[in-house]
Amino acid sequence: MAGNVFGRVFRIMTWGESHGAAVGVVIDGCPPGIDISEEMIQVELDRRRPGQSDVTTPRDETDRVQILSGTFEGKSTGTPVSLMVRNRDQNSGQYDNLRDVFRPGHADYTFFKKYGIRDHRGGGRASGRETIGRVAAGAIARKILLNHGINVIAYARQIGDVHAETVDLDEIERNPVRCPDKEAAGRMKDNILTAKDKGDSLGGIVEIVASGCPAGFGDPVFDRLDAELARALMSIGTIKGVEIGAGFDVAARRGSENNDQITSDGFLTNNAGGILGGISTGQDIVVRIAVKPTSSILKEQRTVDTGNRDTTVRIEGRHDPCIVPRVVPVAESMVALVLTDFLLGRQYGTEWI
């Protein structure tokens, strides 16, 4: 069935495969009067693109975005905003040896089982290139949010076994792993390069913080803010876990430790991660996601082909030894899309009517 639409009020549909003609997104429900330019979208795409540093893939994709509809004299008109990035003339031939082989950890096996046909070149629709549409739409969502004082920032909280101990937001874009702790960033980078040398890859944890979000976002009981964030983030290809606020740590806590007590000056703590009963409290919204180590590795692995014959595979080519730095803008985009959807939905209550 159809599964490529996200959002209710600010609604996007992404399209495109890694080795097709192009990838893109259409935004349905973009409010009128928003300043939109290819330049502002390109800034975010450049943060996502490969080839930024030696801890990401050396593939150099320029990924130039084109606005095809929905704006007039530099402003949105309320009609669908169509954004497209042409795929470059890629060497599809390099994938010929993968035509009938399922790469472990990839979607090859399940796409083949589900659809009975598979574009084997570079992951097809399951490629990370699909996130170009998300980031392009996210750039516009973030602009709308900023107009309302809401800011979304993400960073590497953990890579391999190295944790960020401090959070200095200014540091994030200064290091190639997008870690807010300068010292940890250095060790993260070293670990990635070590894994890369061994033909292996590393995972990590990305933390996303949305500040400036007013109380009242989220529609219980199913379209809760936390539920929508979980869905949005888990829909990114490499994510295996989502937690809000104290997250999995709550399991070992007592209620008296975990409850966020309230005073006339506000909440004393933020274990809830800014969400109670599925609705934003007005505090920072804090989410963390678990990023798996890149599935494409040089090490030989056992697998089967489409005829279920045993074989082995080594994934040659220029792959990210750790995808965490490039997940950062994608995660920001998904959170921004969720918040924009709630921002633009009908709001009620004492502060909203």
Place this chain on the structure above:
Amino acid sequence: MAGNVFGRVFRIMTWGESHGAAVGVVIDGCPPGIDISEEMIQVELDRRRPGQSDVTTPRDETDRVQILSGTFEGKSTGTPVSLMVRNRDQNSGQYDNLRDVFRPGHADYTFFKKYGIRDHRGGGRASGRETIGRVAAGAIARKILLNHGINVIAYARQIGDVHAETVDLDEIERNPVRCPDKEAAGRMKDNILTAKDKGDSLGGIVEIVASGCPAGFGDPVFDRLDAELARALMSIGTIKGVEIGAGFDVAARRGSENNDQITSDGFLTNNAGGILGGISTGQDIVVRIAVKPTSSILKEQRTVDTGNRDTTVRIEGRHDPCIVPRVVPVAESMVALVLTDFLLGRQYGTEWI
């Protein structure tokens, strides 16, 4: 905005507050010809209801379900199945002191901010009683899944700092904490009672396993199976984290450790938790959720009233010192609802057409 509908093909709408006339659910899209009885639904509701043991609230709610529509001579007809449970004549007066006070950790504060009006009695819509509708619908979903060989089972994996070390499915319903490890179950129960004695509460982790699910469930890129499971489970009131397969452990792993290699006899491991690229692989689907310690505690806590005046509150009454055992059937229901939705959606591919 509207937020009380879940599912696309097997679609439910739940309704009702803890101290209104009744709670219920309407199922839209139930296939015809399914044997449905009040008895089979009641079995699941009895697993969810309070008063089951001394580790849950002693409130005794009989929670008798009535089928109001959608069946004819014991079988579903394809029309909406409406299920209702009358609320008993409850002592709403006991909540008078909470009329203007926000209980820490509860949705009181956010519902008031969002809607500007609040049914303060027992949590209103944010009460756990809302899950009655989910479990009632889940009972029918589980029946449909079983007809197709798919079984969903959940259990307490962790309560406080006690972990289940072994998984014996037969053990789950034999102990009041629904733990598959008999020895751990005893310690879990002791810990809960200790916390209860101190006027406090405990959290934990529930693990859900769906077996028998064929490859092919999930609609990339947004309606992925993992994304829908995350949304479904995070929509339960007390959940702060969701992880699939190896979950947050992937952060510290290398790709060569984490990839599930494949042989002609099947996958060698299941770190992916039965989902690749958002589509089921045919292996067991494994999900874990973090349950926060019950917010209602006897201990005195700081808070404010609706006029933002400082005050304190002690939550009297009969509350669950640990909600984990009662979350188990709710989590099973949510997973069953997601899987049924994919089961009944259009399927493609070599095994499906």
Place this chain on the structure above:
Amino acid sequence: MAGNVFGRVFRIMTWGESHGAAVGVVIDGCPPGIDISEEMIQVELDRRRPGQSDVTTPRDETDRVQILSGTFEGKSTGTPVSLMVRNRDQNSGQYDNLRDVFRPGHADYTFFKKYGIRDHRGGGRASGRETIGRVAAGAIARKILLNHGINVIAYARQIGDVHAETVDLDEIERNPVRCPDKEAAGRMKDNILTAKDKGDSLGGIVEIVASGCPAGFGDPVFDRLDAELARALMSIGTIKGVEIGAGFDVAARRGSENNDQITSDGFLTNNAGGILGGISTGQDIVVRIAVKPTSSILKEQRTVDTGNRDTTVRIEGRHDPCIVPRVVPVAESMVALVLTDFLLGRQYGTEWI
């Protein structure tokens, strides 16, 4: 698949069969703070119910509505509003002879073909009783609209070959056929009684006018106001046509006749029926629907049974010889539901931001 939900922001799900335990509706997305009482809903249900006069069925159904959730101290809270009407203990045995026979003009044949099972008693889900939920929800929608100065009124424009020549809104509820032309109303009534005497039935046309609706309702290109009205009205069981403004008369017109010219005092005409480009203009919204003659007639008709054996059938019992008067409140309700959905959706533009 699921098909019992209507609306996006003000969203309803109806449920129930004519001879089940009850019929009802759940409203998801009702704004908080609306005064809601069983009495105000009952007023509209009484306009829909049978037994109002000798031109409708003499069945006397009291149809008392109960509010099961979503209100607190007489006001909506923003949570789902669940409304139920118990079916009376009906004589299902009278339908035994129809168990295996398809009544011409009814949904018997298609429900059986689609679902393979059929509740043959009184039409089951395809019964006009299903509209109780629509009218109950419509009563609340109309209240919300009136709070914003929008009023929806419907009436019989034509019954059989008698047309209303004048429109006096005060006249509508004074005659049993709900015709705004007193003189025509008398002839309509006579014609209905003549048809009834012959064991036959009559069709007609209902006109619906919504006044006070501001410019800006409707979301091009698919969720246009006219498209949503057409869908809403065509979803009523007996409707075979929908037209907006000049409707089918436009076919024989020239552009210069049909265009509504504009002056600084407003539009000179309203051939568009208050909708241009799928968006309301601020003029009256005018819609007409074609109501087929009641399918249940006493006259003998040819048909088949579930084994495709030729037979004949005469529909005994107390049926409406003309359903037009009872369609009036249902049509009003559907238009009100559509307008409320747009009213509560995010609005933009010079007058809205």
Place this chain on the structure above:
Amino acid sequence: MAGNVFGRVFRIMTWGESHGAAVGVVIDGCPPGIDISEEMIQVELDRRRPGQSDVTTPRDETDRVQILSGTFEGKSTGTPVSLMVRNRDQNSGQYDNLRDVFRPGHADYTFFKKYGIRDHRGGGRASGRETIGRVAAGAIARKILLNHGINVIAYARQIGDVHAETVDLDEIERNPVRCPDKEAAGRMKDNILTAKDKGDSLGGIVEIVASGCPAGFGDPVFDRLDAELARALMSIGTIKGVEIGAGFDVAARRGSENNDQITSDGFLTNNAGGILGGISTGQDIVVRIAVKPTSSILKEQRTVDTGNRDTTVRIEGRHDPCIVPRVVPVAESMVALVLTDFLLGRQYGTEWI
């Protein structure tokens, strides 16, 4: 709010304005394994495009479609199919005099009221060019339907006051007005040219017939087949009425005339237009739509500008004196999209399981 998505299972999103960079559509939910080529889509676009004859606009738009995603080696893969048609470098300057003026009968006024901003060039999003996306998606829908033996054909039933008296399907594409009655076609053409000479335009009626559709399509009570057809067709810019089967004629009929009696050889008549209770009967599905006379006329008309100042306007340029022939492929496409959505949804019942 967002309004550019149509369908649930076979779901499309259209985008683009008449004078932007391009127009297009993304199809979400296209089944895998369908043969798709730019040629097959181009055939349908060529039927829709301007400049086909002297009864349509002489603008010559080549409208070449490009497939941007969703196919691999000529077959669909189950991923989104993105289709784009570049707009030619158009003379936008010709619209400068309309920048602040609302053309009567057009969406200029309402788009401005709703969004507060308007792309005045050639109708912007409200232009007929928006239907390119519908026809492109419709071409694929029709292919899928044909694979299942379902065929959708439309034609001019009436233009001005000339009616088709006979229906010869082979005749339709032989005359420029797409009328199945050769003799009437000649008179229709004459009437259009007469109107054109006078700087005026004509309306008409298009009839759409879907044959080969099995019983069982349609999901009561809101997603009924007739309701979805009405919505789909009324969403076309120039349509003011939709009727099914006998349509508005039922108003003056008796039940005994209108009911379609059934025999073991099938239905004796088809007044219902192939739909009972919102579900297809297996007969031909017959729908008619009222097409208004083109709003763009050379005759001087009264109007106002954005400052509500009185003025007059004459619409220069090359406009269709009658849009009926070009509505034909658009109407076919919308019906095909609806039927495909039901075809691909889950089907039940004796003939389906």
